[in-house]
Amino acid sequence: MSGSDVSRDGVEGARPGRDALTGAHAGRRRGRGRGERAVVPDAEFSSYYGEPVLNRPTWKALDIAGYLFCGGLAGASSLLAAGADATARPVLARTAKLGAAGAISVSLAALVHDLGRPARFLNMLRVVKPTSPMSLGSWLLAGYAPLTVAAAAADVTGRYRVVGAAATAGAAALGPVVATYTAVLISDTAVPSWHEGHRELPFVFAGSAATAAAGLALAGAPAGQTGPARRAAVLGAALELGAFRLMKRRMGLAAEPYETGRPHGLLRTAEVLTAGGAALAACAGRRRSRVLGAVAGTALLAGSAALRFGVFHAGVASAEDPKYTVVPQRERLAARSRPGGAEGGRP
Amino acid sequence: MTDDTAARAAGSTGAPPRVGFFTDTSVCIGCKACEVACKEWNAIPEDGLELTGMSYDNTQGLGASTWRHVAFVEQRKPLGGQEPGVGHGNHEDHEDIDVFAAARGLGAPPGSPLAPDGRTELRWLMSSDVCKHCTRAACLDVCPTGSLFRTEFGTVVVQEDVCNGCGYCVPACPYGVIDQRPGDGRAWKCTLCYDRLGVGMEPACAKSCPTDSIQFGPLEELRERAAARVARLHAAGVTDARLYGADPEDGVGGDGAFFLLLDEPEVYGLPPDPVVTTRDLPAMWRHAAAAAVSLTALAAVCFAGRPR
Numbered sequence: 260m261s262g263s264d265v266s267r268d269g270v271e272g273a274r275p276g277r278d279a280l281t282g283a284h285a286g287r288r289r290g291r292g293r294g295e296r297a298v299v300p301d302a303e304f305s306s307y308y309g310e311p312v313l314n315r316p317t318w319k320a321l322d323i324a325g326y327l328f329c330g331g332l333a334g335a336s337s338l339l340a341a342g343a344d345a346t347a348r349p350v351l352a353r354t355a356k357l358g359a360a361g362a363i364s365v366s367l368a369a370l371v372h373d374l375g376r377p378a379r380f381l382n383m384l385r386v387v388k389p390t391s392p393m394s395l396g397s398w399l400l401a402g403y404a405p406l407t408v409a410a411a412a413a414d415v416t417g418r419y420r421v422v423g424a425a426a427t428a429g430a431a432a433l434g435p436v437v438a439t440y441t442a443v444l445i446s447d448t449a450v451p452s453w454h455e456g457h458r459e460l461p462f463v464f465a466g467s468a469a470t471a472a473a474g475l476a477l478a479g480a481p482a483g484q485t486g487p488a489r490r491a492a493v494l495g496a497a498l499e500l501g502a503f504r505l506m507k508r509r510m511g512l513a514a515e516p517y518e519t520g521r522p523h524g525l526l527r528t529a530e531v532l533t534a535g536g537a538a539l540a541a542c543a544g545r546r547r548s549r550v551l552g553a554v555a556g557t558a559l560l561a562g563s564a565a566l567r568f569g570v571f572h573a574g575v576a577s578a579e580d581p582k583y584t585v586v587p588q589r590e591r592l593a594a595r596s597r598p599g600g601a602e603g604g605r606p
Numbered sequence: 607m608t609d610d611t612a613a614r615a616a617g618s619t620g621a622p623p624r625v626g627f628f629t630d631t632s633v634c635i636g637c638k639a640c641e642v643a644c645k646e647w648n649a650i651p652e653d654g655l656e657l658t659g660m661s662y663d664n665t666q667g668l669g670a671s672t673w674r675h676v677a678f679v680e681q682r683k684p685l686g687g688q689e690p691g692v693g694h695g696n697h698e699d700h701e702d703i704d705v706f707a708a709a710r711g712l713g714a715p716p717g718s719p720l721a722p723d724g725r726t727e728l729r730w731l732m733s734s735d736v737c738k739h740c741t742r743a744a745c746l747d748v749c750p751t752g753s754l755f756r757t758e759f760g761t762v763v764v765q766e767d768v769c770n771g772c773g774y775c776v777p778a779c780p781y782g783v784i785d786q787r788p789g790d791g792r793a794w795k796c797t798l799c800y801d802r803l804g805v806g807m808e809p810a811c812a813k814s815c816p817t818d819s820i821q822f823g824p825l826e827e828l829r830e831r832a833a834a835r836v837a838r839l840h841a842a843g844v845t846d847a848r849l850y851g852a853d854p855e856d857g858v859g860g861d862g863a864f865f866l867l868l869d870e871p872e873v874y875g876l877p878p879d880p881v882v883t884t885r886d887l888p889a890m891w892r893h894a895a896a897a898a899v900s901l902t903a904l905a906a907v908c909f910a911g912r913p914r
Contacts, residue, residue: 307677307875308660310667316777317786338902342909375771375791379751382770386752390884393774394750435898442897443890447748447883448777454883457890461897469904487908494904578777585872588879 304589306581313449313578322373324571326366327441328564331468332475333362334438335491337407339472341431342487344424351488352427353414354479355472359430360411363404363437370400392444403437406430438468445574451584452577453570455513459506460570466502467563469495470533474559477540477552485552489540492559496537499566500530512587516573516580525569532562612741612862616756624760625803626862627812627820628828629734630835631874632847634819636662636676636732640811644674647799647810651787661730667875668735670787673796674811677874679731733874734820736811737762737783737796738851739862740882745775745784745795747884753793760825761798761862769793780858780880798862825862832866844868850876857881 306312340355371380384401388394406429413423439461446457453460469491476488503526507514516522536558543551577583613621644650653671658664661678668675743762746754753768754775764784771791775784784795799809807813812822821828832849839847846868851861857880871878 305870305872307679307873308658308663310660310875312782312872312875312877314667314669314776314779314782314785317773318777335901335905338905342905346909373773375773375786375793376769379768379770382751382753382768383772385768386750388750388752390747390887391750391774392887392890393748393772397750435901436894438901439894439897443887443894446890447887448774449744449780449880449883450777453777454886457886458893461890461894462900465897465901465904469901487905490908491905494908498900498904574777581872581875584877588877589872592879 304582304585306585309581311579312581312584315578316448316450316575317375318571319373320568320571320575322369324568325564326369326373327445327464327567327571328471329362329366329369330441331438331464331563331567332471332560333359333366333403333407334434334436335468335472335495336362336475337403337410337427337430337434337437339476339488339491340410341427343484344427346487348480348484348487351476351480351484353411354476356407356411356414356427358472358475358479359407359434363400363407367400367404392440392447396440396444399433399437399440403430403433406433435465439465445570448574449584450574450578451513451587452510452516453574455510455587456506459502459509462502463499463506463566463570466495466497466499467533467566470499470537470559471563473540474536474556474563476556477543477559478556482543482547482549482552486544489544492537492540492555496533496559499533503566513577513583516576516583517569520576522569522573522576525565525572529562529565529569532558532565536562612760613756613758618756618758621758621760623824623826624862625798625823626739626760626825626828626864627736627798627809627822628832628864628866629736630819630821630832630866631731631733632835632839632844632866632868633817634676634732634734635817636678636730637816638665638676639814639816640674640734640820641665641672641676643810643814644796647802648673648797650794668737668781668783668785668795670785670790670794673736673794675735677731677733677735679733679869679873681729681731681869681873683729729868731868731874733865733867734811734815735874735876736863737798738781738858738864739796739798741854741859741862742882742884743858744778744780744882744884745793747882747887748774748778750774757800757803759798759800759803761800761803763797763800764793764795766792766794778883780877780882828864832864835866839866857885 336355336359340352340359343352343355371377374380383394383397386394387398406426409426410423410430413419413426442460442464445453446460448454473488473492473495477485477492480488507517517526536555539551539555539558543555612624650671650673653669656664658666660666661680663676663678665672665675739761746756746762750772751768751770753765755763755765757763769792771786771793773786773793775793776786784793786793802809808822812820821831829852832852836847836849848867849864850867850871851864854860867874
């Protein structure tokens with residue numbers, strides 16, 4: 260026992276360096292990591308030894324962020340494939356169809372691999388549950404994936420053209436939903452940096468899907484046929500970057516994980532690659548350069564992937580810090596208890 | 607959705623009344639009998655023996671293999687001395703004993719760190735956390751396999767022979783309760799001892815609690831008891847006492863397992879204003895549909911331009 264006496268007036272006979280006050284600075288602090296220093300001072304809040312309120316998402320980054328990227332690439336590629344078929348651009352059509360079929364196959368493999376019990380993957384189709392985006396997504400993929408494979412197979416073999424055309428049209432109808440529902444999938448959680456972006460994230464993912472598909476088309480088709488892909492790259496980049504800025508501005512404290520540490524690095528890289536890729540794509544069109552197109556395409560694909568990994572890691576970081584759970588909820592309660600403040604925070 | 611209809615809305619006919627827990631943390635002594643009883647009864651595997659330095663809490667939090675977790679909070683805040691004899695007001699044989707007067711008479715032994723009014727410098731809060739069995743349960747809503755279901759008792763249970771370990775329930779839970787068990791792959795959480803309820807027994811944790819901090823019973827009755835307990839504590843000068851999760855109008859429609867706390871919820875590691883994530887799901891789908899239409903329009907514009 261310590262030899263000092265604790266009383267209401269303080270500690271008598273205290274020894275130097277032993278004044279660890281109960282409850283003061285409690286908890287294990289994690290390193291803040293590199294990245295920008297936050298401009299806003301740290302919010303005052305209580306927590307249980309700094310432990311997170313939420314459980315950390317158990318999804319593996321490579322599987323799930325990879326799926327977000329591949330799903331977007333496939334969905335938007337199906338749109339490009341249908342457009343290319345309609346405007347007689349055969350190489351663009353084949354590139355997009357093979358891209359969609361390949362990307363969605365990789366997606367399915369990643370999704371099954373991420374399951375805790377992969378052998379039970381068929382349980383996903385055990386029920387149809389409108390309250391579960393993952394249930395609806397499973398059914399969506401069950402319809403979409405065979406269509407992309409049929410469209411690609413018909414194109415490559417040159418047989419069953421009518422079936423191929425119908426499959427291409429069907430895949431183009433479902434493709435945009437495949438590309439954007441993944442935003443609902445991750446927003447429909449208690450993870451602050453995913454949930455608070457539920458209005459803008461589908462648009463970010465739509466733009467990112469367009470740039471990825473455009474990137475694949477630019478890398479795989481001759482310059483003479485990639486006019487629409489170049490325009491898709493520019494418009495997609497504008498949609499992605501614009502929606503992302505808007506999202507961060509409107510989500511309050513939950514935007515912070517997007518601007519610190521590893522997610523910030525990934526998202527900054529994504530921004531540079533996407534904007535640079537779109538600019539290069541526009542140049543490639545003017546110069547009709549296949550090499551420039553391939554470089555632009557690679558940059559766009561990498562930019563889209565970096566964005567998905569950045570969003571994924573930012574969400575995980577927001578779940579691991581109690582601040583992002585507690586402070587916004589406290590503000591919501593305070594706003595509700597203020598006279599006249601019926602609903603706090605964002606509507 | 608009110609309490610009685612929680613099970614009926616999920617398809618149970620002739621359901622028994624909804625049951626739950628009322629965890630009165632003001633009488634918790636931190637013995638962890640609930641943690642042990644839960645592990646024993648449910649045959650939950652060991653999940654790490656660590657010394658954390660977080661007061662007496664080496665369990666750390668709820669997870670796949672921890673369905674009861676006793677939190678220990680040390681605070682430099684005077685508390686009216688711990689009153690071990692405070693009853694719940696329903697024990698008739700103790701009705702006439704004024705335990706507060708009795709406690710005042712104890713006095714402070716000479717030389718002890720007690721102020722003249724009998725209050726100590728330190729207050730030590732203990733609270734046994736558990737799955738809340740929400741009226742609107744996010745884990746149940748997002749489960750794609752139908753593995754999570756609402757029982758006839760209004761509780762939320764995982765069917766381990768159906769769960770494929772997709773992990774969606776883990777980030778969906780606003781309380782950080784359910785988790786995936788490493789090596790096993792499936793999601794696990796408190797079942798409110800569904801197997802014991804079926805044969806008319808109370809859950810293992812409530813059975814083992816020596817101070818009746820964990821009370822099990824029909825939810826309606828527990829809420830009445832809790833309201834009376836808060837009123838009694840307020841009357842005794844413990845103004846910090848408040849109920850958590852008892853309001854059927856809150857973001858999760860009220861908890862099946864609710865608490866009497868002596869400080870803000872976040873001090874115990876609980877979210878102050880949890881909301882079921884699926885409340886915003888219609889808005890999410892609307893925005894996703896608009897984004898899908900935008901993507902289609904974007905593609906159409908790209909192909910409508912002059913051919914190059």
